[in-house]
Amino acid sequence: MIPENSSSATAPSGTPCTSGGGQHYTPQGNRWVFRRNCSLSPKQLLQWYLSLCAITLVIATGFLLAGFWIVLPFAGIELLLVGTAFVIYARHAADYEMIELQPNQLILVMADGTKLTQLEWSPQWAKLSYNGKYKAPLLFSHRGQQVKMGKFIAEKDKSALHRELKAALARAACAV
Structure with a gap:
């Protein structure tokens, strides 16, 4: 740099x-x-993560309404793991x-x-x-x-x- x-x-x-x-x-x-050299600031990362959560939960809710309830817990686990990785990244982005x-x-x-x-x-x-x-x-x-x-x-x-x-x-x- x-x-x-x-x-x-x-x-x-x-x-x-x-x-x-x-x-x-x-x-x-x-x-x-x-x-x-970071491509996203912590604020941009939060916005991106919230949009990811919204899209994932809309899709998981669609599967829940179709009778596939098991998709919702896996979507929650996925969002939790991705959120943890983003927090670790954001702590050192600045x-x-x-x-x-x-x-x-x-x-x-x-x-x-x-x-x-x-x-x-x-x-x-x-x-x-x-x-x-x-x-x-x-x-x-x-x-x-x-x-x-x-x-x-x-x-x-x-x-x-x-x-x-x-x-x-x-x-x-x-x-x-």
């Missing part, structure tokens, strides 16, 4: 870091948001990872189901590593603490993102 980079623009400044071209830049704040980088703060947010983890680190002490292997995560470390990110990022985009994040982290670290 290609990251949503909300504000990767940098503004010229008379201080901080010097890029390779000799220009001075101070980050204005960068944000990368990575989301699961999962995301966010990296926000400001001149004096690195914020990492991971939403997984009902669990939300937010870490605020100093960019001067944060390190980013990526070994380039298949399915390898981006690894952020800060004073002995490590966080793996990148499960929603396409493998082909990880190395370019690693370079981009590493450069942005270096600019933020020397901007303070």
Whole structure:
């Protein structure tokens, strides 16, 4: 998945870091948001499930009126199992990872189901590593603490993102 980079623009400044071209830049704040590639939102999934229930119950009621009462319990079991699968899917449909980088703060947010983890680190002490292997995560470390990110990022985009994040982290670290 290609990251949503909300504000990767940098503004010229008379201080901080010097890029390779000799220009001075101070980050204005960068944000990368990575989301699961889901075809239906939880609301759309609920609407689809309710329409499935209505159609199934109309057909099962027709069989009930024709004297085949056994169809109704099996239709109920089917709807219960499909509903359970949809609830499991919907709990993780809105999962995301966010990296926000400001001149004096690195914020990492991971939403997984009902669990939300937010870490605020100093960019001067944060390190980013990526070994380039298949399915390898981006690894952020800060004073002995490590966080793996990148499960929603396409493998082909990880190395370019690693370079981009590493450069942005270096600019933020020397901007303070």
